[in-house]
Every structure is written in C-alpha cells, then in structure tokens.
Amino acid sequence: MKNIFTLLFITLLFSCQNSAQSKQQKESIKNAKAIEVPIENGKAKAYFASGCFWCVEAIYESIKGVDEVINGYSGGYTQNPTYEASNTGRTGHAEAVEVIYDPKVVNFEILVDVYFASQNPTQVNGQGPDHGSQYRSIIFYQNDEQKQIILEKKAALAKQLKAKIAAEVYPFQKFWIAEDYHQNYERLHPNHPYIQRISIPRLNKFKSKFPEKYLKETH
CATH class of the missing domain: 1.20.5 (Single alpha-helices involved in coiled-coils or other helix-helix interfaces)
Structure with missing residues (x-):
C-alpha cells in the first residue's frame, strides 16, 4: 500500500x-515581441488558428486578394512540430494557416472579419467536432496596429454577443509548414467524409453571410 x-x-x-x-x-x-513578416513581391502574410486547418484553408482561399493559404502549426514552444506530435496537445501548437494576400486588394482588417465570421467565436479549445488545445482559436499579430485591430474587433463581438470570445491573441513568432499531404486538402479530396460533413458546410455557411463583394466566384 x-x-x-x-x-x-x-x-x-x-x-x-x-x-x-x-x-x-x-x-x-x-x-514575446512580435515578429513582422516583410512584404515580398507585393504580397503580405497573416496567420490564424481556428480549428482544423483543412476548413480554414478553404475559407481564406475563397476571399478576393488571397493568393494562397498554407497549412501548418503555430503558437507552440517546441521546434519542428509534426501532425502527430501537435495532435497530442503537448507541443503547445495549434493548427494554423498562413494567408498570403495582396494588401492592395484585401487588408488585414477584412481578414480578421473573415476569421470571426467563419467560426463559433465562443467555443473554447476547438471548432465543431474538433476538440483540444491543438484546435484552439488564436489570432496572431505582427505589430501594434494589427494587435489593436484584433482587440477592438474582439471586444465589439463580445459586446454584440454578450459572451466571452474564445480567440487568444498572440504575437507572431514562427509558422511551421505542415506535411505535404495536408496542403490543398479540400480541393484535392472533395469526397473525403470530413470534407463533405464538416469543411464544405462550414465554408458554405460562412459564404452565405459574408459580403459577396469580398468573395471569389470560385476558390
């Protein structure tokens, strides 16, 4: 005994x-001090975590001015995270996306609007059926201007919903690109059960309520 x-x-x-x-x-x-990613060839980058990156990738790729979305991991404290390791929740990372966009067509403020409009903003540690810290909501800022935009929109949404908003606000540090098989997942695997049951309905729900002027005809 x-x-x-x-x-x-x-x-x-x-x-x-x-x-x-x-x-x-x-x-x-x-x-930590936020790291600002320089504009390259006229294109800027922004980083978001909002549940499964397969879903978030498709949502941002539906926005005018967004050239590409890359799936990966961010917000954690280990080096070189893998899908298997981050999925345990022990690396601190969340599934995230890198949004590569033309700031002359769409600005960071609109991308934050897309973020909040495409999720359940009050769900903690997950979106829909995906639960765990690796699926938590995080918005990453690269400078004080972006941080202020995020905080103001988060506060306004909390007031509107009369509820606490789950999204965490982090200074951007590092984005780790996910394995090749995770990239362009919705586009390459349209008949996958998860894509059919979760990703596409989430995308369509977002598109039905977001201003049409910001949406591509196809993504």
Whole structure:
C-alpha cells in the first residue's frame, strides 16, 4: 500500500511540474515581441488558428486578394512540430494557416472579419467536432496596429454577443509548414467524409453571410 501511495505522489508531482512548465512556456510566448513578416513581391502574410486547418484553408482561399493559404502549426514552444506530435496537445501548437494576400486588394482588417465570421467565436479549445488545445482559436499579430485591430474587433463581438470570445491573441513568432499531404486538402479530396460533413458546410455557411463583394466566384 505504501508503494502505491509513493507512486501516486511521484506521478502527481511530475504532473504538476509539467503543467507549471507548460503554463510558463505559454506565458513566455504570449509576452514575446512580435515578429513582422516583410512584404515580398507585393504580397503580405497573416496567420490564424481556428480549428482544423483543412476548413480554414478553404475559407481564406475563397476571399478576393488571397493568393494562397498554407497549412501548418503555430503558437507552440517546441521546434519542428509534426501532425502527430501537435495532435497530442503537448507541443503547445495549434493548427494554423498562413494567408498570403495582396494588401492592395484585401487588408488585414477584412481578414480578421473573415476569421470571426467563419467560426463559433465562443467555443473554447476547438471548432465543431474538433476538440483540444491543438484546435484552439488564436489570432496572431505582427505589430501594434494589427494587435489593436484584433482587440477592438474582439471586444465589439463580445459586446454584440454578450459572451466571452474564445480567440487568444498572440504575437507572431514562427509558422511551421505542415506535411505535404495536408496542403490543398479540400480541393484535392472533395469526397473525403470530413470534407463533405464538416469543411464544405462550414465554408458554405460562412459564404452565405459574408459580403459577396469580398468573395471569389470560385476558390
């Protein structure tokens, strides 16, 4: 019996230490200085996490001025995350997208509007059937102007819904590109059960309520 209690105590001790370490690592990320990605060939980049990246990729690719969306991982504290590792929730990363866009056609403010209009903004640690910290909502800012836009829109939405908005606001640090088989997933696998049941309905719901002037005829 004594050995059992000793084992339980050691397990609890390590669990508490790991939890404290993870919390400390998360706070250090949230308090870090934002890294600004320079405009290249007239194209800017923005970063968002909002549940499964297959869904988010298709949503942003439906927006005029968006050239490409890349799936990956961001917001964590380990190097070179993989799908398998991030899916455990232990790397701190969330499934995220890199949105490559023409700022002369669409601005960051509209991209934030797309973000909030394409999700359940009050769902914590997930979207729809996808649950876990790897599916949590995060908006990444690269400078004070972007941070202010995000905070103002988040506050306005909270007031409108009279509810707490789940999206976290992080300074952008690093985006890790996901494995090749995750890229252009909705387009390449339109008959996949998840795409049929979750991604396409989420995309269509978003498009039905977002101003048509911002939407491509096809994506």
